[in-house]
Amino acid sequence: MTTQTSLLPQLNGDQRIVYSSISWQQFKLIQTGFAQSPGIRLAYYDNTIEMLMPGRDHEMFSRLIGFLIGLFCLEKAIEFEPTGSMTQEREGTVSAQADESYCFGISKPIPDLVIEVIFTSGGPNKLQRYHALEVPEVWFWQDGVFTLYRLRDGGYDAISRSEIPELATLDIQLLTRCVLIGETSRLEAASQFRNTLQPLGPLQQRITSGG
Secondary structure (H helix, E strand, O other): OOEEEEEOOOOOOOEEEEEEOOOHHHHHHHHHHOOOOOOOEEEEEOOEEEEEEOOHHHHHHHHHHHHHHHHHHHHOOOOEEEOOOOEEEEOOOEEEEOOEEEEEOOOOOOOOEEEEEOOOOOOHHHHHHHHHHOOOEEEEEEOOEEEEEEEEOOEEEEEOOOOOHHHOOOOHHHHHHHHHHOOOOHHHHHHHHHHHHOOOOHHHHHHHHOO
16 A cells, blocks of 8 residues: 655645545545544545645535535525535545535436535546546635536546536636635625626616617
8 A cells, every 4th residue: 555645835734635445434434433433534546535625715616616606506596505525435436525516406326516625736637536426517626716517428628618608607716716706795795796696777778888
């Protein structure tokens, strides 16, 4: 068994430990041992286990992104189920815990969307896990940018906007801008996001058009 450890600066506090040459049975034992440790996220694929201990910044961005997506769904009257970091598994093969995950319309065993906030390494490499789970759409937030991927027959393709019907009108640039604003003011981020989503009334339209 080999170990790879990544300890990041105190700014965000993420810690990531990777063990290779781990069987599924060994992983399940480790998973049971950490059942009462909600602050530790476990993932397994290709005989490798990843243990992630998210720091303050990681959790702040995760919750902020989740809040804004929830706000979008509420403003657009979209039925959704926020499934958070629930464990997604395919017995004997893969296990993953995203930062945020969602089902739209109705509840499903595998969510329609998962979102990962990346402060350490392993961004697009995580796609292999979600491919094995057949998650339709995966988003990454890293270095102030969203990258979106859609599952096709041959794997994931990069996309510029969501192909989930309920999120088709979500402006990713707006979401990105408001997440960055939220780094300093969550209230301002929510206000700008919501104001942009809400349609202008007749008086506002006349003022905007100069009429």
